[in-house]
Amino acid sequence: MPRFLAPLFLLCLTFNAHADSYITRLLNKPVPGGVAVVDLGVAAQAPKATYQGKPVLVVKEQNNWLAIVGVPLTVKPGAQQISSGGRNLPFTVGNKKYPEQRITLKNKQQVNPDQSNLKRIEGELAEQIKAYRSFSPNTPSNLLLDKPVNGPLSSKFGVRRFFNGEERNPHAGLDFAVPAGTPIKTPAAGKVILTGNYFFNGNTVFVDHGQGFISMFCHMSKIDVKVGDQLARGAVVGKVGSTGRATGPHMHWNISLNDARVDPAIFIGAFQP
Numbered sequence: 001m002p003r004f005l006a007p008l009f010l011l012c013l014t015f016n017a018h019a020d021s022y023i024t025r026l027l028n029k030p031v032p033g034g035v036a037v038v039d040l041g042v043a044a045q046a047p048k049a050t051y052q053g054k055p056v057l058v059v060k061e062q063n064n065w066l067a068i069v070g071v072p073l074t075v076k077p078g079a080q081q082i083s084s085g086g087r088n089l090p091f092t093v094g095n096k097k098y099p100e101q102r103i104t105l106k107n108k109q110q111v112n113p114d115q116s117n118l119k120r121i122e123g124e125l126a127e128q129i130k131a132y133r134s135f136s137p138n139t140p141s142n143l144l145l146d147k148p149v150n151g152p153l154s155s156k157f158g159v160r161r162f163f164n165g166e167e168r169n170p171h172a173g174l175d176f177a178v179p180a181g182t183p184i185k186t187p188a189a190g191k192v193i194l195t196g197n198y199f200f201n202g203n204t205v206f207v208d209h210g211q212g213f214i215s216m217f218c219h220m221s222k223i224d225v226k227v228g229d230q231l232a233r234g235a236v237v238g239k240v241g242s243t244g245r246a247t248g249p250h251m252h253w254n255i256s257l258n259d260a261r262v263d264p265a266i267f268i269g270a271f272q273p
Contacts (some may be wrong), residue, residue: 220251
């Protein structure tokens with residue numbers, strides 16, 4: 001979407017009759033690792049909603065409030081529900097199969113870390129979990145996102161990953177094959193809530209777009225922001241690199257909603273069922 005259309009897009013979400021159900025058409029991909037859009041109805045003020053005990057992003061479209069629910073990769077297909085205003089509102093999670101990827105790493109510590117590295121990883125994981133679970137009251141500036149870099153995908157979301165033949169966590173983001181040093185731009189306005197150099201992720205930046213809608217960028221060669229920075233859409237957060245567990249330069253980007261990692265392709269119009 002051209003940047004000059006972004007304010008019009010936001011205005012249309014609330015006021016333009018032609019935008020009816022736009023958010024649902026754009027985002028409603030209720031599969032493991034996807035997004036469910038649940039109608040909360042009409043209310044004078046924004047209702048609150050939770051899923052699995054965690055607060056959920058709520059936005060307004062026309063006269064209705066909608067819950068934008070991140071569905072964890074671990075959720076089984078079938079009936080689910082959110083809670084809002086004393087009501088349980090159902091939605092159904094469909095099935096989606098993700099492919100496998102096998103990667104060979106020369107650094108065996110990146111597959112089976114020793115005790116000293118495990119201690120480091122444990123502390124780093126706690127920091128990142130805290131960032132993913134943060135929930136600010138601000139409404140995201142946009143839900144249709146820009147790509148942080150221009151380049152081809154090298155690895156899709158949800159891929160089951162085997163490192164040196166051993167299965168590890170599924171791939172929780174998108175990888176873009178771009179040269180080292182390429183600027184990485186934030187796909188929506190937000191606040192930097194965490195930066196660091198981590199064992200697996202290398203140089204990493206977390207940006208809070210509002211209400212638990214969070215971008216994470218990692219394996220960067222350089223970080224150009226600091227915690228507390230308020231970023232406009234398109235601001236550079238750092239440069240592409242290959243730090244952490246990486247076989248070469250690329251940009252890894254993930255999206256979290258209500259502490260669930262979901263497919264960023266949904267937000268750039270590139271989701272594949």
